[in-house]
Amino acid sequence: MNETHVLRIDSVDPDVGVLKSAADILRAGGLVAFPTETVYGLGANALDPLAVARIFVAKGRPVNNPIIVHVADLTDLPRVVADWPPAAQKLAKRFWPGPLTLVLPHAASIADGVTGGGPTVAVRMPAHPVALALIRAAGVPLAAPSANRSGELSPTSAKHVLRGMGGRIDMIVDGGPTQVGVESTVLDLSVSPARLLRPGHITPAEIEAVIGRIGRAGVVPESKPLPSPGLLARHYAPRTPTECLAGSAARVAECLRQGEKIGWLTFEAWPELPVMTVIMPNDPAAYAARVYAELHVLDELELDRIIVELPPDEECWLAVRDRLKRAGMKS
Ligand code: TXA
Ligand code: MG
Numbered sequence: 001m002n003e004t005h006v007l008r009i010d011s012v013d014p015d016v017g018v019l020k021s022a023a024d025i026l027r028a029g030g031l032v033a034f035p036t037e038t039v040y041g042l043g044a045n046a047l048d049p050l051a052v053a054r055i056f057v058a059k060g061r062p063v064n065n066p067i068i069v070h071v072a073d074l075t076d077l078p079r080v081v082a083d084w085p086p087a088a089q090k091l092a093k094r095f096w097p098g099p100l101t102l103v104l105p106h107a108a109s110i111a112d113g114v115t116g117g118g119p120t121v122a123v124r125m126p127a128h129p130v131a132l133a134l135i136r137a138a139g140v141p142l143a144a145p146s147a148n149r150s151g152e153l154s155p156t157s158a159k160h161v162l163r164g165m166g167g168r169i170d171m172i173v174d175g176g177p178t179q180v181g182v183e184s185t186v187l188d189l190s191v192s193p194a195r196l197l198r199p200g201h202i203t204p205a206e207i208e209a210v211i212g213r214i215g216r217a218g219v220v221p222e223s224k225p226l227p228s229p230g231l232l233a234r235h236y237a238p239r240t241p242t243e244c245l246a247g248s249a250a251r252v253a254e255c256l257r258q259g260e261k262i263g264w265l266t267f268e269a270w271p272e273l274p275v276m277t278v279i280m281p282n283d284p285a286a287y288a289a290r291v292y293a294e295l296h297v298l299d300e301l302e303l304d305r306i307i308v309e310l311p312p313d314e315e316c317w318l319a320v321r322d323r324l325k326r327a328g329m330k331s
Contacts, residue, residue: 004166006158011035011175014133023137025170026051031058033147033161034134035175036126038099038183038201039154039292040161041070041144042169043134047079052113052143058168061150066116067143068101068184069123072135079109080123080141087211088189094210097127099184099201114143120190130175146183147172153238153299153327156181156292163296181289182319187214199318201288236292236326238299244308244328249273252307263298265291266309276301280309284316291320295327 009018022032029051032043042059044051046069056063069080074092077084082105091100106114106121115121123141126132135142146154147161147169155161158174165172185200187207195215196204207214240263245251248266252273255262262275269279278294281287298306308324311317 004162004169005171006162006174007171008174009130011128011130014130014175016133016137019130019134019137019173022134022171022173023139026134026138026142027140029054030170031055032134032171032173033155033158033165033169034131034144034173035128035158035178036070036131036144037097037128037178038126038180039156039178040147040158040172041068041126041131041142042147042161042165043070043138043142043144045138046111046114046141046143047109048140049111049113052111055143055145056113058165059145059148059150061145063113064116065145065150066118066120066122067114067145068186069110069114069121070131070135070142070144071123071125072132073125076135076141077123078107080107080121081105082107085189087194090210091187091189091207092125095202095206096125097132098125099127099180100124100207101184101186101198103186103188103190103197105190111143120188122186124184128175128178130173134173151237153295154183154236154292156289156296160292160296177293179289180285181292182323185319191215199322201285201319203315203318205315236323237329238295238306238327240299240303240306242295242306242308242328244310244324246310248307248309255305255307260304261302263301263303263306264309265294265298265306267311276303284311284320287311288320291323 101122101124103120103122148164156178180201185202186198188195264275264277
């Protein structure tokens with residue numbers, strides 16, 4: 001593949017005529033990156049094994065890492081899941097379209113690559129007019145992991161996608177920056193009780209308010225083996241060596257003394273430390289919306305190191321802390 005076409009589109013009221021070329025590519029087995037409310041996804045027809053295989057090649061993704069399938073309407077579900085239990089119904093009613101992904105037994109029509117060869121599939125309905133219009137125009141459920149090279153930072157703008165995937169995919173639908181900023185919450189409904197596999201914008205407490213107690217054992221990225229085949233420890237990482245820690249000012253000062261060029265993501269300005277400082281919001285949702293974009297910028301500056309002040313160990317920061325810890329892990 002050589003050229004990646006970028007298609008601009010209104011993110012609030014997308015023109016279906018403009019999306020036709022993207023839908024044609026998808027139906028023909030090609031790859032199209034598109035905006036969701038969380039991050040940009042790299043879409044392929046989830047029912048076409050060859051199209052799905054192209055995702056793995058383009059991303060350099062390990063083949064045992066399953067992919068989330070995106071639907072636009074509940075009537076798409078029989079082609080994706082083999083079972084739609086009451087818990088799924090209740091959660092979809094409350095959170096879809098939205099950043100909650102449900103893991104359930106997969107339908108026979110789903111391509112093997114999507115499931116990683118396992119018995120389940122992850123499915124969600126994204127809350128983004130462009131994503132929904134594109135899925136409907138394509139007429140098939142779309143398998144779509146985040147549109148970045150495997151292990152690298154997730155893209156929250158078309159520019160990020162182009163930087164990582166330009167020349168490797170057919171098209172990018174540019175609907176502007178994404179709103180939520182971190183990937184969806186992933187909940188495994190194929191086990192009982194349901195289990196959180198990846199924290200996201202929708203919190204465990206919000207889920208428990210709908211279906212009762214869920215397991216959170218999955219969320220221990222530091223040392224234990226990871227429960228979801230795709231939850232590789234080092235994920236979402238800048239190319240620049242990155243460290244995330246509480247009380248990071250001392251570490252910044254130490255690296256400065258060693259003559260390093262530092263980028264620092266933190267909550268307050270320290271004018272006496274001459275580093276490229278990005279002051280982040282104290283609100284978890286506002287922080288999540290910006291964190292990947294800021295890391296992308298710092299990653300472009302050819303710094304020796306990126307240091308991130310870890311937000312407090314509180315449930316409202318669960319998703320952000322999860323991504324930051326992964327960003328700071330050695331490969
Ligand atoms: O917000 C999002 O979820 C974005 C946008 C594009 O929708 N997508 C995304 O996809 O982050 P990806 O492929 O980068 O992450 C998929 C996550 C991984 O942690 C993977 O392990 C998990 O979902 N997953 C997918 N299928 C699964 C399955 N059958 N069982 C368990 N985990 C699964
Ligand atoms: Mg990803």
